Amino acid sequence: MEFTTLKGFKDILPEESARWQEIETNARALFSTFGYREIKTPVLEKTALFSRGIGRETDIVSKEMYSFEDIKGRGLTMRPEATASVVRAYIQHRLYRNYPIQKLYAMGPMFRHERPQKGRFRQFHQINVELFGDPGPQSDAEIIILAMYFFEMIGLRDLTLHLNSLGCPDCRPDFKEKLKRYLAERTSSLCADCQKRAQLNPLRVFDCKVETCKSVVQNAPAIPAFLCRDCRDHFGSLKATLDALNIPFEVNDRLVRGLDYYNRTTFEIQTEHLGAQNAVAGGGRYDGLVKTLGGPDHPAIGFAVGIERVVALLEASKPAELRKPDLFIAALGENVSLPAFQWMTALRKQGLWVELDYGGKSLKSQMKKANRLDAQNVLIVGDDEAAAKKAVLRDMNTGEQIDVGFNNLVSTLKDML
């Protein structure tokens, strides 16, 4: 085969697309009851939007972006995530002007040049939800509850909400310093990767799966002890709100997310059924990002759902509901093929799903085809029927057959089916 999809890129075939539509429809319905409106932004942006927004040192920016120069030499990038683009739009169109609080969602493809594996692709799809303009913990709670309701609505079970607070510009630097110093004293016990992390982004060492690193981290300074008064109150209030709404969660002070813009609340919704890629959704607060990208100093919080991962989890459970054809017309002989085509077209215009075999096959093979399509009824029209000016309507579930006169055939069928 000469032409196939690129590595890490996937066709979403018809069997699967029904599932995707189901997920997107549910998302739209739920989000609107929470007051969120859809925003669609381009997949292509200036490279600097992402490098400044996500952070130069992050894995995403330093080695995973699909970046290139266009014909005029401008640096462009296929978006590796949506938040930076949504923030850009928020600033560019001054969405904050008329309404102090903006609640937005977006869905679409993202691109990251990573090695594909289970639950991870180079083009993947996210549903993003962002709330701008409110710094309070109830917004954090709203966002998290929205995410949890979404998964409940589409029927995903066995999910765990992991929650953490990363502190703010007031308290994080202090913590980072202490941690750096602690790690520096134990460099020899760390794996090669963590030795680098200890310098660049010491928080990441918390994520390491190497045993020796884990034990080093065990007694390392923990984030909660360093949170400033405001951050501690914020986090405490969020937890209390979630408790009050019976949203179970686990505080996970090792939950460190890979994008630089997060502060205070971060969370991840995880599953046990996806191998190593266990996050189906992740997000957090990013109060400084709008300002960093040239906008006003507005706070924000949001999250992203990985659609492919949701689809993979749903696949194991129940199959998506599929529509079945209302009618299959088995036309025998050339003198009925045109009327059959006319009936079919008229019924389709009425909203019925009607199928017709153009191949002039035997009745038996047409019945087989109708059965394969799971058509609910078959209209049989041959020479006998043409002569008698009435067709035979067969109910494929019961096997009952009745005659339907050619006069007003379309409206009769429309009423019956």
Next chain:
RNA sequence: GUGGGUGUAGCUCAGCUGGUAGAGCACUGGGUUGUGGCCUCAGUGGUCGUGGGUUCAAGUCCCAUCAUCCACCCCA
């Protein structure tokens, strides 16, 4: 970027220690000159990922290459 597994019919796979390919499902047709599902019979369909090598002989052994999956890293 690193490591491991797998590449045989449209799909899922079998093929032992080398002797030029098989099953199930699917598809087409018959068993019912105009009636589906079940059953039954038959048929279509493969340069065994690709290129090289060893050999009288390679799907089977060796090398390379590509693809794919899984894992590391990181993330949705």
